[in-house]
Amino acid sequence: MSRHVVVRRVPRVAAEVLAGLASAGVSTVHEADGRRGALDPALRPVQAGACIAGAAVTVSCHPGDNLMIHAAVEVCAPGDLLVVTTTSPSTDGMLGELLATSLAARGVAGVVLDAGVRDVAELRAMGFPVWARAVSPQGTVKASPGSVNVPVVCGGQLVSPGDAVVADDDGVVVVPLARAEAVLEAARRRIDSEDTKRARLAAGELGLDMYSLRPLLDRLGVVYEDGSS
Ligand SMILES: O=C([O-])CC(=O)C(=O)O
Numbered sequence: 001m002s003r004h005v006v007v008r009r010v011p012r013v014a015a016e017v018l019a020g021l022a023s024a025g026v027s028t029v030h031e032a033d034g035r036r037g038a039l040d041p042a043l044r045p046v047q048a049g050a051c052i053a054g055a056a057v058t059v060s061c062h063p064g065d066n067l068m069i070h071a072a073v074e075v076c077a078p079g080d081l082l083v084v085t086t087t088s089p090s091t092d093g094m095l096g097e098l099l100a101t102s103l104a105a106r107g108v109a110g111v112v113l114d115a116g117v118r119d120v121a122e123l124r125a126m127g128f129p130v131w132a133r134a135v136s137p138q139g140t141v142k143a144s145p146g147s148v149n150v151p152v153v154c155g156g157q158l159v160s161p162g163d164a165v166v167a168d169d170d171g172v173v174v175v176p177l178a179r180a181e182a183v184l185e186a187a188r189r190r191i192d193s194e195d196t197k198r199a200r201l202a203a204g205e206l207g208l209d210m211y212s213l214r215p216l217l218d219r220l221g222v223v224y225e226d227g228s229s
């Protein structure tokens with residue numbers, strides 16, 4: 001039988017890097033990291049308008065059992081983001097406003113849950129952001145062992161403890177700790193280049209010309225016809 005473990009201390013992405021990634025947003029970070037790291041888009045935000053980045057505290061739970069989420073709260077630090085997975089698929093409501101209250105008291109930025117969430121009206125009123133696969137009133141037990149701060153697969157992506165996780169209205173992306181600073185630099189370059197493009201598009205320039213796409217259409221055999229009006 002595999003050993004269940006709660007790892008108390010892990011290396012974490014620096015707070016300034018997390019702040020930069022949050023202000024860049026999920027889609028820009030995803031592009032900046034070579035279109036890697038996007039979690040399953042079925043993991044949706046419960047609220048609108050939240051944009052956060054945090055260092056991952058990972059939790060592997062038995063489905064329908066939130067015992068290990070309670071164990072994880074104790075090892076969370078301000079600025080962390082809780083990433084919860086289950087050992088087999090589950091949409092049960094693993095977390096609600098009580099656990100969120102406990103996480104918020106420790107300064108946790110939010111939760112990404114590859115399972116269900118409940119108490120969503122209260123969570124929205126609290127302003128505590130959660131991304132989840134489902135909303136479900138189905139409650140859980142606290143009975144089975146699992147692990148905290150081990151590598152997990154959440155929404156189809158590998159998430160290791162301390163990785164940068166960015167979440168907003170577009171979804172969730174994970175950036176490995178070792179790449180986080182470089183990805184932030186790439187995100188900043190991308191934001192500058194998009195500022196330039198936005199100004200050109202606003203002035204009426206076409207993407208066809210700005211990206212030099214006319215020769216590509218030609219090569220692909222796309223022909224223009226005048227048609228009749
Ligand atoms: O208590 C639970 O098991 C989940 C929940 O509803 C809460 O955290 O408020």
Ligand SMILES: [Mg+2]
Nearest residue numbers: 096097098119
């Ligand atoms: Mg509740």
